[in-house]
Amino acid sequence: xxxxxxxxxxxxxxxxxxxxxxxxxxxxxxxxxxxxxxxxxxxxxxxxxxxxxxxxxxxxxxxxxxxxxxxxxxxxxxxxxxxxxxxxxxxxxxxxxxxxxxxxxxxxxxxxxxxxxxxxxxxxxxxxxxxxxxxxxxxxxxxxxxxxxxxxxxxxxxxxxxxxxxxxxxxxxxxxxxxxxxxxxxxxxxxxxxxxxxxxxxxxxxxxxxxxxxxxxxxxxxxxxxxxxxxxxxxxxxxxxxxxxxxxxxxxxxxxxxxxxxxxxxxxxxxxxxxxxxxxxxxxxxxxxxxxxxxxxxxxxxxxxxxxxxxxxxxxxxxxxxxxxxxxxxxxxxxxxxxxxxxxxxxxxxxxxxxxxxxxxxxxxxxxxxxxxxxxxxxxxxxxxxxxxxxxxxxxxxxxxxxxxxxxxxxxxxxxxxxxxxxxxxxxxxxxxxxxxxxxxxxxxxxxxxxxxxxxxxxxxxxxxxxxxxxxxxxxxxxxxxxxxxxxxxxxxxxxxxxxxxxxxxxxxxxxxxxxxxxxxxxxxxxxxxxxxxx
Numbered sequence: 001x002x003x004x005x006x007x008x009x010x011x012x013x014x015x016x017x018x019x020x021x022x023x024x025x026x027x028x029x030x031x032x033x034x035x036x037x038x039x040x041x042x043x044x045x046x047x048x049x050x051x052x053x054x055x056x057x058x059x060x061x062x063x064x065x066x067x068x069x070x071x072x073x074x075x076x077x078x079x080x081x082x083x084x085x086x087x088x089x090x091x092x093x094x095x096x097x098x099x100x101x102x103x104x105x106x107x108x109x110x111x112x113x114x115x116x117x118x119x120x121x122x123x124x125x126x127x128x129x130x131x132x133x134x135x136x137x138x139x140x141x142x143x144x145x146x147x148x149x150x151x152x153x154x155x156x157x158x159x160x161x162x163x164x165x166x167x168x169x170x171x172x173x174x175x176x177x178x179x180x181x182x183x184x185x186x187x188x189x190x191x192x193x194x195x196x197x198x199x200x201x202x203x204x205x206x207x208x209x210x211x212x213x214x215x216x217x218x219x220x221x222x223x224x225x226x227x228x229x230x231x232x233x234x235x236x237x238x239x240x241x242x243x244x245x246x247x248x249x250x251x252x253x254x255x256x257x258x259x260x261x262x263x264x265x266x267x268x269x270x271x272x273x274x275x276x277x278x279x280x281x282x283x284x285x286x287x288x289x290x291x292x293x294x295x296x297x298x299x300x301x302x303x304x305x306x307x308x309x310x311x312x313x314x315x316x317x318x319x320x321x322x323x324x325x326x327x328x329x330x331x332x333x334x335x336x337x338x339x340x341x342x343x344x345x346x347x348x349x350x351x352x353x354x355x356x357x358x359x360x361x362x363x364x365x366x367x368x369x370x371x372x373x374x375x376x377x378x379x380x381x382x383x384x385x386x387x388x389x390x391x392x393x394x395x396x397x398x399x400x401x402x403x404x405x406x407x408x409x410x411x412x413x414x415x416x417x418x419x420x421x422x423x424x425x426x427x428x429x430x431x432x433x434x435x436x437x438x439x440x441x442x443x444x445x446x447x448x449x450x451x452x453x454x455x456x457x458x459x460x461x462x463x464x465x466x467x468x469x470x471x472x473x474x475x476x477x478x479x480x481x482x483x484x485x486x487x488x489x490x491x492x493x494x495x496x497x498x499x500x501x502x503x504x505x506x507x508x509x510x511x512x513x514x515x516x517x518x519x520x521x522x523x524x525x526x527x528x529x530x531x532x533x534x535x
Contacts, residue, residue: 006534007297013052017492024135031217033294049139057112060100130303227285228352324369334535338492356510481521
């Protein structure tokens, strides 16, 4: 645990993205301000779930501290005017975990299986699902069979497209019994909670506006993001692209595929609808902001997500806009995000996922937005009464920093918000491609300005003590990068299942190399199943 008190504990039940089925996405999150108690734990995705909790208990139960909890002896009624002697006190065994991610949790049973079921039934009340792919829901679906004879339903919270998919394709009485409380033959073990994309502004206030409580001490706000191309026609699934179709056979793997293979007779016989050039759409996933109600701190957890630069419907930039304000305010402490492949994976074979190069480009978008906010803040402070006069920027600049013209910046931000909320035209969208280039330009120009300022100060004979603090390439006071201290926790790495060093080591090295080039200030950690992350 870090020296500063963390607001969140994230228990990693599954850190991978397949194809090994025992380590796919599954997280538990709780507020450290709350004790281990009923409804104190939130599940975020559950590709693996109960089985992983059992594995953790099998490791740490042997080291648990045994506690003797005594129950008061019962007194019998008087017999012939005399009290019957009380029975000896009954002793109930109870274990207190001292190691592992569940340290401090008191358990009522002896075995790992029984105690894991206790956690599943009693401590976890809500399952926050990013999207309905099997590697994110399989564990939960199977585990619902253990909800018989319990007192309360489990709650599934997700965006409407995910709820619709679960109803139609999982809890439908065919793939799995309809254990939900909706539809034909509903059993009632599970209830659905449809979240509002971007948050419900009718709920909460202040920094918590738009959030809804999902467990004791935690609230959530979700944004939809894109997870690759979806060609299947479903009314519940996918966000449409305005990209026109030319009647050619669709590309199976990616919109950016480098080749177009002609359809075979078997392909054509399998689905004649392909000849009708179906409208392409991006598969919906989600990114969730979790807010600790005690401290106001937040973390951001992504489901599977593709780069905006190759997406049919780029939507991640609006998540970054939301996150930037939280970082500038010191509220967002960490991001859990996928990085499924290393940099050897081509754009045409991403399948709606990220590589280190794409992830750092996306984070550069965030850095640029944070920089804009900080520059505006500095401008406001410098223009306040009694503050030193702000130096004038070189007039021949090719890239206008956000503080140069507050009115223009405000109008630009307003246009950006309108575009990202309503438009899906590639020509009008706020994309990570353009913002990433802007960030590179910011770094280049601020370096040049800092050097020009240094030269001018030397000409003016200013001593080192009298010189103004110069900005780094990140546009901040030297020693501070735009995302300084932001922890990036990598999830959903796809195992290559080959000999040699694991792909996670390769991905971490590539991320560190990309970070060295970008100078964002992030710290990268590869998540591991069975461990805790403290943020």
